[in-house]
Amino acid sequence: MNDVCVPAAVRVAADYKSGYKPIWCPGCGDFTVLGAITKALATLQLPPHEVAVVSGIGCSSRIPAYTTCFGFHGVHGRALAAGTGLKVARPDLTVLVTGGDGDGYSIGGNHFMHACRRNVDLTYIVMDNHVYGMTKGQASPTTEPDWDNKLAPGGTGIRSFHPLVIALAAGASFVARAFSGDPNGTSEIIAKAIRHPGFAFVEILSPCVTFRPEQRDWRNHVHPAAVDTTDDPARAARRIMTDDGFNIGVLYAGQRKLYELRSGHANTTVDELAAEFAL
Amino acid sequence: MSAVVRTLHDFMAQAWAMERAAAERYTEFADAMEVHNNREVAALFRTMAGYEAKHAAEIMAQMGWTDATVPAIAAPAWPGFEAPETVALEDVHYLMQPLHALQLALAAEQRAEAFFGQLAQAATDESLRRAALELQQEEREHVELVRAWIRKVPEPDRNWSDDPDPPRYTD
Numbered sequence: 001m002n003d004v005c006v007p008a009a010v011r012v013a014a015d016y017k018s019g020y021k022p023i024w025c026p027g028c029g030d031f032t033v034l035g036a037i038t039k040a041l042a043t044l045q046l047p048p049h050e051v052a053v054v055s056g057i058g059c060s061s062r063i064p065a066y067t068t069c070f071g072f073h074g075v076h077g078r079a080l081a082a083g084t085g086l087k088v089a090r091p092d093l094t095v096l097v098t099g100g101d102g103d104g105y106s107i108g109g110n111h112f113m114h115a116c117r118r119n120v121d122l123t124y125i126v127m128d129n130h131v132y133g134m135t136k137g138q139a140s141p142t143t144e145p146d147w148d149n150k151l152a153p154g155g156t157g158i159r160s161f162h163p164l165v166i167a168l169a170a171g172a173s174f175v176a177r178a179f180s181g182d183p184n185g186t187s188e189i190i191a192k193a194i195r196h197p198g199f200a201f202v203e204i205l206s207p208c209v210t211f212r213p214e215q216r217d218w219r220n221h222v223h224p225a226a227v228d229t230t231d232d233p234a235r236a237a238r239r240i241m242t243d244d245g246f247n248i249g250v251l252y253a254g255q256r257k258l259y260e261l262r263s264g265h266a267n268t269t270v271d272e273l274a275a276e277f278a279l
Numbered sequence: 280m281s282a283v284v285r286t287l288h289d290f291m292a293q294a295w296a297m298e299r300a301a302a303e304r305y306t307e308f309a310d311a312m313e314v315h316n317n318r319e320v321a322a323l324f325r326t327m328a329g330y331e332a333k334h335a336a337e338i339m340a341q342m343g344w345t346d347a348t349v350p351a352i353a354a355p356a357w358p359g360f361e362a363p364e365t366v367a368l369e370d371v372h373y374l375m376q377p378l379h380a381l382q383l384a385l386a387a388e389q390r391a392e393a394f395f396g397q398l399a400q401a402a403t404d405e406s407l408r409r410a411a412l413e414l415q416q417e418e419r420e421h422v423e424l425v426r427a428w429i430r431k432v433p434e435p436d437r438n439w440s441d442d443p444d445p446p447r448y449t450d
Contacts, residue, residue, distance in 0.1 A: 010347070025446070026311040026371040035303075136446060181368065182360035209369050210446050216369045219360075 011045055013038040018068050027216075029180030029206030030060050030127050036178075036186035037096065037125065038067065043191045051094045054083040056108060058100040059134050060127035060206070069096075077107025080115040080124065087122045088259075088273070094194060095122040102132045105141040105161050112163075114279070116170035116199055118259045123193045123200045126163065127180070129208035129215065137211035164240045167201045168233055168252055174200035175236065175252040179222040180207065185248065192250055198258055205246070218246070225249035282354035284398060287406050288342070292350045294414055295338040297357070297394075301364040301387065302331035308371055308380075315373040323380045331364070334417075356398065363390035374442060376435035385425045392418035 016038035024030050041051060051069040055061035056079035064071025070093070074082045083097035104112055104126045115124065130147075132138040139152050141161035148155050167175050174196040178186040186204060193200035205222065207215035221244070229250040230236050236252035284290045305328035312321035339349060357363050366383045392415055399411035 021310045021314050023314050024311070026308065026315060026317075026373045026375075027369045029368065031307055031311070032368055035307075179360070184355075185360065207369050209372075219367065219369070222360075 011042050011047075013042045016041045016048055016051075016068050018066055020065050022062065022066055024059055024062075025208075025210045027207075027209035028059070029129065029204070029208075030063070032180045032183040033060070033125070033127050033186065033204055033206055034063055034066055036180075036183050036190055037063070037098075039183070039187040040190035040194060041069070043187065044194060046094055046194075050092070051096065052083075052086055052090075054086060054095060054097045055079050056099045056103040057134070058103045058132070059208075060098060060100040061103055063098045077103055077109075077111065079103065080108060080111040083122050083124075084115060084118065084120050087120050088276075091121070096194070097122060097124045099126060100133070100140075101126060101128040101130060101142045101161075101163075102140040105163055109141070109161075113166065113170045116167050116172040116201065119171060119173055119199045119256050120259045121197055121199070123190070123196075123202065125190065125193075125202045125204060127204050127206035128163070129206050129212060130160075131208050131211045133208045133211055162241075163203055164201075164251065165237060168237050168240065171199075171256065172201045172252075173198035173254050173256045174250070175240070176200075176202045176250040177248050178202060178204045179218065179246075179248050180204055181219045181222065182248065185224075189248075189250060192253075196253060198256055205248075221246040222248055225251060229253050231255070281358045282352075282356050284356045284402075284407065286404070287410055288350070289352070290356075290398065290407050290410055291338055291342050292352050293356045294395075295335055295342075295344075295349060296352050296355070297362040297364050297391065298331050298335035298338065300362045301366075301391075302328045302335060304365045304368070305331060307368075308366070311371070312373070317373060317375070319377055320375055320380050323377050327380075327384055330421075357394060363394040364388070372440060374440050376439050377432045378429065378435055381425055381429045381432060385422065385429065388418055388421045388425055392422055 022031060048068040053064040053067050053069050054072045055064050056074055057076035061073060064073050072082055079097045079099050083095050087095040128142055130140060130142045132140050137151060139147060139156045144160055145157050146155040164175050164177060174193055176189045176193060178189045189202055193202050205218055207218055209216060223246060225247045230252060231254045233254060240251055284293055305324045309321045309324035309328060312324060364387045366387050370383055395411050395415035395418055399408050399415060402408035402411055
């Protein structure tokens, strides 16, 4: 073995994309979210083998297969549980948890709140299209109550879930909203979220052109947040509660103590690990 | 807020970024259409991606840049989220016909032409103004090429988006 020092090649976004072509519908916002994630990883120059992408079930949850990072395509709604376990067991990895609004806010709703609470150092990226796309168009937690369709004539009449406010109230230390039609802005927000120490939540408005074709119009409504990021949760809550739902940017970035195992990792038994998670 | 372009170097970096973004988006569309077995439109998008990539390569050659030295732009010179020559992601449909794809390409080329025209008007440096006018002329030629292409493709059927096995089972 010689000792010639070879400089590491600069990684570009394409280095983080696997050879698999996404099977999403043409026009789906998730294409640019995938591009934004890979671009953010290239910006941070993270080696793919030091990144794990964990997902649940749904159209957007296919993302792990489309990257060259480690991936785990798990069961419905449990992506945050798997991602949390992975990060605690392997704190050296950068863990990205990805999914959609149904997976994250309904089936996995309880995991969402408690992941915010625990503040494990991972990034949660939700592609929100206000519909269950994979199962052909049912109303999801973020669907507007008056969305009229054949499966819910006249709409569900149920108030929409407000994920950013829930995240903030539950203790997420980084809360952002992005738009898939803004690939560069989304990439910058994801990079900031990965850099942020603690649980970073990025909600991405990602149109479903098949079941919610009217979401093509989101492009005309989305606008950058008019005010800078705040580290005051009360101020952030007021802004998020009163905004129009199309305000994009990092809306809150605070500092909270990270969740850490109190014992060393190397010899931790399963029982000891479970005890650490006792609520 | 779009950035002000002050030097020829910055201007060409902006032009390169615009062409590159257009090529990447067309490639994305081509891949998606292949997956959905819309081969004719996939081939068309693949061709468009090739043209845009060629333009980007020409800019690199003209400036003496390589993949390693092509400058990143600090801020784009265009308003909005994406470069003017990039077709919006959500503007495609899995059953779209070649005419639809060409109409999107035409609109993109027209936006690019207008963009370079505005940069030429705003330029205070003569070399920058000449470069902007040159690229505007190129885009104008592309507009005409796409128009000629459009005249050769058939009008889609009135029911082009009908799918006997639709994704919406409630239809």
